[in-house]
Amino acid sequence: MYILVVGGAGYIGSHVCKILAASGFVPIVYDNLSTGHSWAVQWGPFIQADLEDEAALLDAFDLYKPKAVIHLASLINVRDSIVNPALYYEKNLFATLILLKAMVKKGISHLVFSSTAAIYGSPHYVPIDEKHPKAALNAYGKTKWAVEGMLEDFSHAYPLHFVSLRYFNACGADPEAQIGEAHHPETHLIPLSIHTALGLQPSLQIYGDDYPTPDGTAIRDYIHVLDLADAHVKALRYLFASGPSLQCNLGTGSGYSVKQIVDAVNLFAQKKIPVVICPRLAHDSPILVADASRAKEILQWEPRHSDLATIISTAWNWQQTFLNLEGGIILKKLIKKEAYSL
Secondary structure: OEEEEEOOOOHHHHHHHHHHHHOOOEEEEEEOOOOOOHHHOOOOOEEEOOOOOHHHHHHHHHHHOOOEEEEOOOOOOHHHHHHOHHHHHHHHHHHHHHHHHHHHHHOOOEEEEEEEHHHHOOOOOOOEOOOOOOOOOOHHHHHHHHHHHHHHHHHHHOOOEEEEEEEOEEEOOOOOOOOOOOOOOOOOHHHHHHHHHOOOOOOEEEEOOOOOOOOOOOEEOEEEHHHHHHHHHHHHHHHHOOOOOEEEEEOOOOOEEHHHHHHHHHHHHOOOOOEEEEOOOOOOOOEEOEOOHHHHHHOOOOOOOOOHHHHHHHHHHHHHHHHHHHOOOOOHHHOOOOOOOO
């Protein structure tokens, strides 16, 4: 069964493709490689095209006749979205409208959407459930929330059923180190901590140590990328079983502080990485933790890889592998099969 994975060459998308293939599906990666990587496409056909290219989308639907779409393509840099909101509305919102119109035109009725906890804004309470008020603080979160509204409207007007998965903090990597996190520039805490431990940067910047938390640093709910990927497969099966449209959080229900993450990397690296304390980022919340009971109850989903030891060890192993890849040493284990061609 073919599944079109829009953004399948990215960090989360490539892990979704690997789990899809292991679950008996054939992922078709549709990606323009603006932030994704061709080496991350290893489990099915690859179409390099823009999401705004309606003709390319329709051709892909005609060629493979996918039974569903998993939509992960978006710009995700929160800070960049504050200074460049027009680009985020174009790439996250307008491009999704083109995708939905193409799906309706071709009669594809199942969609799994990559949403975010950023739609909630500053929490009124924690853990955050799906009924929490939506008050995104930046264009990234606002465009994701706008897409969720668009999905609701399309589902009322057309035969479209969807699951919106609201991620908290994605982290970790494939335990076999075939794929992993590779953003340019990198903005996420765990890979930046590992880069510092490996000597790739002189110090790690910590934004704020005066939050009302036990150690003064912000607390986040870290969810392993394999657990996120597994939720996408479970969401597909839920839709194929005629489940009604659904929005649900993906998180562990507990959080780690920035300092706890840094301490865990220190322990794994057996060295203390240098840190620089910087002022808090504007509108940054002291604590963001998910109530994921809806996903557990309805999708029968349970995070199984999101303990801190697994998160840090898989991220560390991947970063070392990725350094070799970036340095021009193409590890044979990364490419085990011949590339697909159209």
